Amino acid sequence: MKRTHLPLNALRVFDAAARHLSFTRAxxxxxxxxxxxxxxxxxxEDLLGVVLFRRTSKGLELTEEAGAGLSALRTGFLHFEDAVQAMQAGQSSHVYTIAAPREFFAAWLAPRLAAFRAENPQVRYVLVDGELTDFTEANLDLAVRWTEGPDDLEGVRLGAAEWVEMGEGDWIGWPGDPAPDSDEGPEAEDAKPAIQLADAGQAVAAAASGLGRVRVPALLAAGLAEGKRIKVGASTPCRRAYWLVAPLPQWRQKKVKALVAALTEAD
Structure with missing residues (x-):
């Protein structure tokens, strides 16, 4: 009999009836x-092709065939309980593996993780650089992604979907900013980036050095501009935002719920 076809519910009923030797008490x-x-x-009984119980003048009793398998069955149920407890113990682990863009971690996420750990000193973090890291391959609990929505994952938006322009002069590009010819791109005729950098943090540093102007998510603007002399413009709407996401099984975990609540409350 294949494992996928095991009649687990019927076996559980059989175990209870065998312990009580009574259908009523079971x-x-x-x-x-x-x-x-x-x-x-x-x-x-029909599935196994054996009789499991016999009614006698003294009441219900197990047949020899039923008794032969009962010990192994109960050992199996104990193993099931151990497996469930092991999985629940994993959910209650205090280690969080999180993927996030480097500039987002520096400007927004790091101080909030520090605040959460101050209230929960047993917590440990493993941070993975890169918002598109695969959940299964990296064994992630959560990821932060700059996107229009959570797609097929569960998620919550962090902050408003807004841009902020910083600096002056030629356009500075980075991968998270739309292409200049898109409907979200800059309107200036010289919008083609004079400099192309790896992330928003580098782009802001370049703008602060006088190399040009850049657009970054409003959620990051204050953190990235801190300590830099740089002109900061007004915010404008954007289709994308930072989303905190995870597959549904992770999203339901007690430890993930606690961290998500802390991060969104601080938002």
Missing amino acids: ADELAVTPAAVGQQIRAL
């Missing part, structure tokens, strides 16, 4: 009717 334990217990037992 039904009470399982919160079902005695008739439902009898139906499960008959279905299991």
Whole structure:
């Protein structure tokens, strides 16, 4: 019999009935009717091709065939319980593996993670650079992505979907800024970037050095401009924003819920 075809519910009913030697008491334990217990037992007997219980003048008793498999069955259920506890222990782990763009970590995420750890000193972090890191390959708990939405993941937006322009002069490009000819690109005729850099942090540093102007997400503007002499313009709407995302199983974990709540409350 294939593992995927194991009649686990019927086996659980059989275990309860064998312990009590009573369909009625087994039904009470399982919160079902005695008739439902009898139906499960008959279905299991049909599947296995053996008789499991015999009614005698003294009441219900196990057949020899039923007794032969009972010990192994109960050991199996104990292993199931151990497996569940092990999985739950993993969910309660205090280690968070998070993928985030480098500039976002420096300007926004790092101080909030520090605040969360100050209240939860047992917490440990593993930070992975790169917002598109695969959840399965990197064993991630959460990722921060600069995108229009969470796509097929669960997520929450961090901050408003807005741009802020910083600096003056020629345009400075970075991968997260739309192409100049897109409907979100800069309107100036000389919008083609004079300098192309790796991320928003480098772009802001270049603008602060007088190399030109750059657009960055409004959520990062204050953090990236801190300590720099740089002109900061007004915010403008943007289709994209920073999203905190994870697959649904991770999103439901107790430890992930706690961190998401802390980060969104601080937002």
